[in-house]
Amino acid sequence: MRDFAPSPDAPASPAPHPPTVSEARLLSVLDTAADGIIVIDEHARILIFNKACERMFGVPAAEVVGKNVKLVMPTEYAREHDAYVGSYIRTGVKKIIGIGREVQGRHADGTVFPLELSVGEAATPDGRQFIGILRDLRPRKESEQRLADLQGELVHLARVSAIDEMGAAIAHELNQPLTALMLYLQAIRRAHSRGVDIVTVVGDILDKAAGEAERAGHIIQRMRQFVEKRDPERHVRALDPLIDEAIDLTLLGQRHRIRIDRQQGENLPPVSVDPVQVQQIVVNLVRNAIEAASGVADPAIQIRTRADDGGVVLEVQDNGPGIAPEALPKLFEAFASSKRRGMGLGLAISRTIAQNHGGDLVVEPGGKGRGACFSLILPAAAAVPDEVG
Amino acid sequence: MRVHVVEDDAGVSDSLALILRNIGHTVISYPDAESLFRAPLPQARDAVIVDLSLPGISGAHLVRWLLNLAAPPRVVVITGQSQGFIDHQLRGLVPTGLVRKPLDVDAITRVLPAEDAAGSPA
Ligand SMILES: Nc1ncnc2c1ncn2[C@@H]1O[C@H](COP(=O)(O)OP(=O)(O)OP(=O)(O)O)[C@@H](O)[C@H]1O
């Protein structure tokens, strides 16, 4: 294998000299370190490879000392590494030295894994040396992944529970088209069996019946989209149509009518979102608003969108009593609910989703005759065209 | 018989009118309680079919009002809601009939007998 920086005076393969006493002591200290430590020379040849590194990469030091450090990197890093070290030595421009960052390592069995690497530099009588301290990020990544999984599970559960709560009302909604469908068909059946001439109207009635069947299917489809468990996604979308669908879904599960004033902002930039998750926020906010306003004489909510520096804001304002000052500090915490049947998850999950999208969910608490106003803020999608959209 | 139908769902209202005419009734449809109040009073020999979930004035209010008339018509409640909701809404009111959605023609003729020549459905 050729070294990365061919230099005429570099020995092709340095003969490892036996360590001196102080070197031996240093090595034994390095071997007790929990972090991996690799020291390389100007030619990226490994001088020191401690015990932690042996475990991390699955190779004994004896096999790697004297070889190019590329050995423990996946191929694409190895290529760049040549360029980095070369350019640093030529120009002194630091890409990683003294900074530390996340890179990838390659185990002897071929596994590529994430590493946190910080690099220091030392001038020695034998020339410049680079000291790399490495930490295996897999345990941390695993717990991050577990957390993300759990969060996803919770988000899904909350959606299911929202549907469950709306379930009775949705059953009612399904009953309507089913009733109409049944009656249309029975009307035709009766006329037919009694020999009544229905030729002129039957087409019309069948069309209406089909329309009702379609309506039932549509209700189920919207519910299913909302409840099914999926991996989080990102799509570049216009926010307003998503909001309108979510409002429809919420109203499906609503027994009492409420006035909804809907205003759409003009020229809103698209957002990069998981559509179902964003709809979940809208459902939560609108349900809360409807519940909050249900006690007043003329319940009404305003749902507005507008552009706001570099993003889009959705505001859901109701004319209920607003949020009690004592409830405000814990409002977005899980299990903070003032409702008999509430789980107190709606806002906690909504804010988590908003923040996972690089946005936020904030509240203007209102009170003294003014209702609460929740604002969902989402950053505009980056200008790059997105083919998954 | 003259049947007044108070139902806000256009599909249900239309199909119900169709089947009621089909079995020999005269049908007058209203989308809400308010429009029934504006129309001539239902007669004692009429029937009124009331959907329990109405926009504005509730179905239960309308039922109470109808049953309290000097000469009350027959009052048939239709609803797709849960038993709990029905009990809560009707508290103490006893309509002539209660039919839960989804409806079919047999359930309707059981409370409002057919008046066409054929009598009951084929
Ligand atoms: N628009 C609003 N006006 C007044 N209070 C509100 C409003 N929205 C939320 N709240 C208060 O915040 C609490 C928490 O809301 P959150 O949506 O997190 O839970 P929940 O609605 O109680 O239960 P669920 O888990 O079913 O959504 C509510 O119980 C209510 O007291």
Ligand SMILES: [Mg+2]
């Ligand atoms: Mg809620």
